[in-house]
Amino acid sequence: MASNTKPGENILWGGRFTGTCNTLYSLFIIAALTPFMVAYNESIHFDKKLYKQDILEDEFNKIEKGLQAVMKEWDNDSFVIVPGVDEDIHTANERRLGEIIGKDVAGKLHTGRSRNEQVACDMLAADRAESEVDHVMPGYTHLQRAQPIQRLREVVKRVNKSALGCGVLAGNPFNIDRDMMAAELGFEGLLWNSMGGVADRDFVAETLQWASMLMQHVSRWAEDLIIYSTAEFGFVRLADAYSTAWRLRGKSGRVFGQMAGFMMTLKGLPSTYNKDLQESWEAMLDTVKTVSDSMQIATGVLATLAIKPEKMQAALDPFMLATDIADYLVRKGVPFCETHHISGRVVALSEQTDTPMNELTYDQLKSVDARFEKDIAESFDYERSVEMRSAKGGTSKECVLEQIKVLRQILNA
Known part of the structure; x- marks a missing residue:
């Protein structure tokens, strides 16, 4: 027009x-x-x-x-x-x-309102984990997506307060019903101090901080995939459509930068409204778009990647079971302060004799420590090692399935 x-x-x-x-x-x-x-x-x-x-x-x-x-x-x-x-x-x-x-x-x-206060106002991972719960890989860590989600909910609850009715800075002279307006627009309360209300951008700062934390998780997850998809590892293969997913790692820097830049804008401002605060929108909108786009890409990557269990299995090394030897001795009543020293001697024997640790004879193990019994052989089992980690949050199948259940409950809350 x-x-x-x-x-x-x-x-x-x-x-x-x-x-x-x-x-x-x-x-x-x-x-x-x-x-x-x-x-x-x-x-x-x-x-x-x-x-x-x-x-x-x-x-x-x-x-x-x-x-x-x-x-x-x-x-x-x-x-x-x-x-x-x-x-x-x-x-x-x-x-x-x-x-x-x-x-x-x-x-x-x-x-009854000012422009300043207007400015101040405005489950795929779980399924994949469940379907592939039987596969074991060395050094595998599970991305706990629930933590960033919980943090976002805490941020929303804390900052979802209305500035409407604060006026230019000193309050409103028309006796408007701020509570009614806040409830009608979906806020969970008021910013009580009018001077603070028109100047408040904590909701932007906290959103940017949360986004930075989320993108840090995404970036580290992307780095895991970068490593695991290399020829040296070959644990996973990304679909051709997402072969450039490494941008996820790079995009995290963009979000960090928006957060740091806006914090620098805020730090030198005097009380109440300043036009510098308009910098908040560009930072927040760019961050929201970047995070939204990144999560779509991450979801696509996760949905289409192919795992290679045989490569994971081949990468397992008996030396990874050294802690299981120490745990075995603890269960036999050996003081914890001794067990890791004994386990280290078993590793040394394996290296000296050029014999894989799980192929050492019972007599060789007895020569290291007389408290070894024949059931030590049970400790040289990767699946058993995983299943022994059965405390809440551990890597046993039961624990992983429990984590998936908790994650789904959080996502559906």
């Missing part, structure tokens, strides 16, 4: 420039309105994604109809952004609303 509004007219801070100005101040005004400065100051090109959040806060009849018309323009991509006028999503919506229903009515849009 076309607009007759000129750059600089009705600009958010344009009222400040009316009346008599000295020459230096006039030069500042001209500089501020140059295309570069206007473009640099605008946030409309990234926070336009928040158009629904900005519009749906108002439900008065005439304004609501006008806002729905504006939203329809956003939806069908016919909304025309006016450079120099539409500084951000809020001014863009209000400007267009005024063109549709008239400025007198549209001007009431912000009665």
Whole structure:
């Protein structure tokens, strides 16, 4: 839709420039309105994604109809952004609303609220693990996806508080019902201090911090796959469609950078609202998109990769059972402080005689320590070794299935 509004007219801070100005101040005004400065100051090109959040806060009849018309323009991509006028999503919506229903009515849009507070407002892994629970590989670690999910829920519960009604910074003079608005919009409470409310971006900072933690897990998981898919290991093979999944590891750096950059923006700001806070949207929207895209890629990688159990089995080494020898001795009553020393001597004997540890004779083992009995042979069994780790969170089949059950409960909660 076309607009007759000129750059600089009705600009958010344009009222400040009316009346008599000295020459230096006039030069500042001209500089501020140059295309570069206007473009640099605008946030409309990234926070336009928040158009629904900005519009749906108002439900008065005439304004609501006008806002729905504006939203329809956003939806069908016919909304025309006016450079120099539409500084951000809020001014863009209000400007267009005024063109549709008239400025007198549209001007009431912000009665009872301020633009500052608006800104402050806005199971595949388990299945795969279960189907392949019988396979053993050396050094395998299970990605506990439940932990990042639990952290996200904690973040949402902590930061889902409403700033609506805080006014510009000192509160609202129209006796509006903040509790009602918060409940209607799905918030779980209020930001009680108005000065803190308009300045609050903890919800952005914590979201970025959570995303960084999640992407750290994803990056390490991707690194495992990178290693395990190399010719040296060959434990897994990625589908051709996801052969470039290594980008997951690289994308984590992007998310870390957004979080660190925004924290640097926050650290030097004085109390209440500052325009620097508009930096929050670009960081958060980019991070949300990056994380969302990354999780889709990770899901695709996990769904389509092929494991090679025979390669995993071939990579198992008897030396990995050295701790099982120590555990065996502990069960025979040998003090724990001695068992690892004895186990080390068995490893040394294996190396000296060039005999795999599981092929040492009973007499050879007795020569290391007389407390070995013939049932020591049972300790040289990879499957048994895994099954012995039967405490909650361990690697036995029962424990893994229990972890899968817990994970599904968390995902379905």
